[in-house]
Amino acid sequence: MKSVNSGCSIEEALESFTSFIKRIDETKELPLAAALGRIAAADIKAENDIPAFDRSAMDGYAVRAEDITGAREGAPASLKVAGRIYAGEAPDIKCLPHTAVRVMTGAFIPEGYDAVVKQEDTDLGKEEVKIFASVKKGMNCSFAGEEMKKGDAVIKAMTRLKRTDLFRLASAGYGAVTVQRKPKACVISTGSELTAPGTPLEKGKIYEGISVLLAASLTEADFEADAVIVEDEESLIAYALKKAVNEADFIITTGGVSVGEKDLIPGVMEKLGAEMIFQRADIQPGTPTCGFILNEKPVLSLSGNPYAALANFDWYFPGVAAALTGCEEYEKSMTKAVLDDDYEKVNVHRRMVRACCKNGRVTIPSKTHFASSLFGISDCNCYLIVPAGSRIKKGDTVDIYMM
Secondary structure (H helix, E strand, O other), X not given: OOEEEXXXXXXXXXXXXXXXOOOOOOEEEEEHHHOOOOEEOOOEEOOOOEOOOOEEOOOEEEEOHHHHOOOEOOEOEEEEEEEEEOOOOOOOOOOOOOEEEEEOOOOEOOOOOOEEEEHHHEOOOOOEEEEOOOXXXXXXXXXXXXXXXXXXEEEOOOOEOOHHHHHHHHHOOOOEXXXXXXXXXXXXXXXXXXXXXXOOOOOOOEEOOHHHHHHHHHHHOOOEEEEEEEOOOHHHHHHHHHHHHHHOOEEEEEOOOOOOOOXXXXXXXXXXXXXXXXXXXXXXXXXXXXXXXXXXXXXXXXXXXXXXXXXXXXXXXXXXXXHHHOOHHHOOOOEEEEEOOOEOOOOOOOEEEEEEEEOOEEEOOOOOXXXXXXXXXXXXXXXXXXXXXXXXXXXXXXXXXXX
């Protein structure tokens, strides 16, 4: 096992780590109703124009715009009504000068008619209609191919499908879509002090919640997520890792990465033949975080402290997800905001401080900054990135990273 990056920046750590990750290539076809959040496996093109025919955008009369030039109140244009068309019908009506066709919203517009007069500007005549307003060509019409031409991309490969994407696919006539297999992740929380929630708590033990937090984060990102708790024993940790590597695309461990007697993860990974990609990146909290490749699978080993684990997961996971799926929509980047609170502590390393950004301004709701506490995190939506050795104050423009 070797360390490629020790003491590097978190940006360098992420870049190194993701460069070793192989993209998932298995696919399956799903009905649209089951495809929300999944990754499109290939470009999907429109097989027809959308809409497929000229149609009315409102209830009214299809006309030739030139036939009602100058029409107004007191001097209406009178046109013979050549027919009536409801949505879903497509009768063969020949367009003749000085005629109109009664149409409803979404109805087919016969060839030759080039505008629609809304019914409020007419007398609603059945045999002959009086029109009290002129229109320009194309007014109140939706023309064939207006939304999409035959051959245009409906969805591009590696798109994470949103509800609007599913609508576009349905509108193009697709009832199913080929998507990438859902990524699988496993969270392994290590620590002999950990107890599963819902079971009796013995003296000296604590309830384990980090795996619940991280598994929920993975599920929200449309990953399949399993979680296990493992005692601080080399053989148990090794067994859990070997099982996870056989079943999952991405493994996360929590705890056991610092320098104590029971911090066993680096030693176990070395015995399993893992390659360490980075360790001890220049960031607080979570400086001990490590990245490994084990049997070609990425393993992100986080601190056992809840806030440190969450902050580093939020930093590394988007890049890992993008590398696994090929979907760049997972990726995030830092942005700028103006600080509304003072933060006077000077840190040896860059620090991720829980914060809240709104309308370009960032506040620090929580006065607790311990790595072991998630106090105040519910009021936060971003991390304030404080440079090493710097003191920042109210009014400064700062870097933030959204949760």
